[in-house]
Amino acid sequence: MMMHSDCEKILLSQEQLKERIARMGKKISTDFDESEPIIAIGILKGSVIFMADLVREIEKSVELEFMAVSSYGASTKSSGAVKILKDLDIDISGKNVLIIEDIIDSGITLSYLKEMLLKRNPKSLKICTLLNKPERRKADVKVDYIGFDIPDEFVIGYGLDYDNKYRNLPYIGILKREIYE
Numbered sequence: 001m002m003m004h005s006d007c008e009k010i011l012l013s014q015e016q017l018k019e020r021i022a023r024m025g026k027k028i029s030t031d032f033d034e035s036e037p038i039i040a041i042g043i044l045k046g047s048v049i050f051m052a053d054l055v056r057e058i059e060k061s062v063e064l065e066f067m068a069v070s071s072y073g074a075s076t077k078s079s080g081a082v083k084i085l086k087d088l089d090i091d092i093s094g095k096n097v098l099i100i101e102d103i104i105d106s107g108i109t110l111s112y113l114k115e116m117l118l119k120r121n122p123k124s125l126k127i128c129t130l131l132n133k134p135e136r137r138k139a140d141v142k143v144d145y146i147g148f149d150i151p152d153e154f155v156i157g158y159g160l161d162y163d164n165k166y167r168n169l170p171y172i173g174i175l176k177r178e179i180y181e
C-alpha cells in the first residue's frame with residue numbers, strides 16, 4: 001500500500017493495527033460475562049472501521065448500535081460543545097454497554113456521553129478507544145481499553161477524517177500540516 005501524498009508519515013501500519021485489535025478483542029472476550037450480550041455502541045463516523053474489525057475479534061455475542069455526536073467539521077481543534085445528532089434507538093437499562101471510539105483527544109465528547117448514558121441505568125458501561133492522545137486531555141474520563149497512546153499530532157485514516165476525507169486509508173497516518181494550516 002502506497003502512502004497517501006497528504007500524509008507526513010505512517011504512524012501505525014495495517015499489520016500493527018490488526019495485531020493490536022486482535023489482542024483487544026481477546027481481552028474484551030475474557031472480561032465480559034457469557035450470559036448477556038455486549039451492546040457495542042459505535043460513535044459515528046470515525047469508529048466504524050475499528051468497530052468492524054474489533055467486534056470480529058470478540059468471541060461473545062455482540063449487538064451493534066450507533067450514535068452520532070457533533071464533530072469538529074473542517075477544523076482540527078475541538079469546540080468544546082457536544083451535540084447529539086443521532087441518539088440510540090434501544091433501551092440500554094440493565095445492559096452491558098461498550099462505547100467504541102476512534103480517538104480520545106480532549107476527552108470532552110466521551111465524558112459527556114458517559115454521563116448521559118449512565119443516567120439510563122446500564123448494568124455496566126465501559127469505554128474502548130483505538131487511539132488516545134494523553135497530552136491533550138481536558139476532561140477526566142476513565143478509559144477501559146486503549147489501542148495505542150499517540151503523540152499530539154493530527155492523524156487520519158482507518159476511520160479518522162479531516163473534513164470527512166481519508167477515512168478509507170487502511171493505516172493511521174499523520175496529516176501534513178500544510179493541509180490544515
Ligand code: IMP
Nearest residue numbers: 078104105106107108109154155160161
Ligand atoms: P475529544 O472530545 O476532544 O476527545 O474529541 C474526540 C473526537 O475528535 C474524535 O472522535 C475525533 O472525531 C476527533 N479527533 C480528535 N483528534 C483527532 C485526530 O487527530 N484526527 C481525526 N479526528 C480527531
Ligand code: MG
Nearest residue numbers: 046071072161
Ligand atoms: Mg471526526
